[in-house]
Amino acid sequence: MSNFELKAENISKVFGRRLIFKDVEFLCPDNGIYGISGPNGAGKSTFLKIVSGIISPSKGTVTHLIEGEKIEPENLHNFIGFVAPYVILYDEFTAAENIHFFSKIRGINFTQEKFDFLFTHFGLFDRKEDLVKGYSSGMKQRLKFIFALIHSPKILFFDEPTSNLDNSGKERVYQTIREESKSSIVIIASNEDSDLALCSSILDLNKYKHSGSR
Amino acid sequence: MSAFALFKKDFASEVRTRYAINSLVMFIVVTISVILFSIGNEKISDFLSGGLFWVVIFFSAMSGLSRAFVSEEERGTTLTLQLIASPSTIFSGKLLFNLILVFAMNIVIALLYSALFDAFVLKNFSLFLYAFLLGNIGIAIASTLIASIIARASSKGTLYPVLSFPILLPLMLTLIDLTKQAMDGITFQSSYVELAILGCYDVVMIAASFMLFDFIWKD
């Protein structure tokens, strides 16, 4: 089991004139469930995008390590699974087509068993040949989980993972999170108490909002 | 290959939605019609027809080649692509799509043009063919790179020709000159330098594109 590590040190982000947060430290040395909390507008999504390498911080460094070796940004994408309300899938394709295309583009193959298992687990097996255009928001959310998990990533980022889901959907997500945290790092950004209850440690972004000098 | 898979995705998407093709075909028809109407019954010189040929190509390119990046940005799937591929894969895939599009588009334009304009007669056809080949590659490379730039800006439609024109200008001038030489029936030997310029442009542009794309793509 490969050991994945995430180190985020002195992270600050500024948008134009607005300081979002300053000098945040976030370390994930081992597998498990880590939480990021804060009210709306605290910058949870921004922080998640920074530590997953999607956007760059204004200051500070983010390092991803596997077996102690640093992963270069160009190669990072295949180690990561990302679920968020702002992840959009191609609605002119069916769910199955989306997943097939993504895997081909990633260059990672999946077994048919894994494919079937994920679609069944998230309750989309019957609808996998339907166009995503016709999906409800809850179905799209569940498809995003399949998108994030099919390539067996080592680190998972979930931004508001239970949005748009009913209770059984939520349960299945929690089940997945617990299962995945045994072999990978799971990071959840949310303000739902039930989401954050799963986390072993929580980073409160609200504490890093003020720079100290105004 | 990942880039080829991205191309196939774009191709399949285009076949299904016909996002760009429809308007592109109509655009070509309209542009050529406008030129035909404004010429009326006048006879135009062969040099003029050669120049106009590349004008039609330029504006058609401006109409169709931004789709590769702009459609992703408009739908919000840029993030999705960032999550599944490295920047060089993205650029290669989009470039491949635009290459195919440029060649398809320009062959159609060339056929329509030679049918409709009597003055457009190519004595040295193979020279034109080489120029056409190298030139289209250059147009595709530069246009794809600029398309990725404007996809991140506002007023994309008007900004695209404004940014592309200076970059494509050396290419266009050389192509117009080579077309004239092909029409005059000038031999290959004396046009060697112009063809070399086209080749150089292609090589330099593609090297620069791959180096610079990372900075455009990653936030």
Added chain:
Amino acid sequence: MIWKIALFILLAFVSIAGIAFPIVPQPQHWYEFPFIMGLGENAKIIFFHVPTAWLTVIAFFMSTVYSVKYLRKKDIIDDIKAHTSAQLGMVFCILATITGAVWAKFAWGSYWSWDPRQTSIFALLLIYGALFALRSAVEIEEKRASLSAVYSIIAFITVPFFIFIMPRIMRGLHPGSADDTNAGTVVNFKMNGNMLLIFFLSLAGFTILYYWMWYVGYKSTLYKEKLNKNYY
């Protein structure tokens, strides 16, 4: 302070020398210039037109250099420096185009004739215009800096192609192009010693002026930015 006064004196001298020194067939005194075939009195514009053209290219080059620096270090100050240089370059480009057109009218009869050098300066004008259009179309500061840096670099790469293909493509009227036989003296720097001196003084003076304007420009933009962001 001293060198600002020195610069003022230098440019004042150059301007007066450039405009007032008479052009006579047989120069007797040190302040007289010889007659150049094909140009006559209008030769004096060389002291002003060539420096502006020279400066617009220098400004573009410096803009590209700072663009490369920005992409490496992501320090917004480099973007400010590049942008200031581009603004100056645009101003000088417009001046070069106008002075060039004026010279063209007197020397060749028409303001614009798509001579290779005229076309090149026009292309540079288009590049600057495109760069500013791009900057005004991007709101986010870092993105604006990255995108304009990339565009500057790409535009700079196409410049050698221009310089190279222009003479091949077009036969021109400009001194120094393929079939120009008269103005060899101007281009090959076989000008009379006095003219040469004033010419180089003008070039030097304008270059220092550019540097000074650029320095003041980027510093003022920098302070304006710092005043707005008072937490950094």
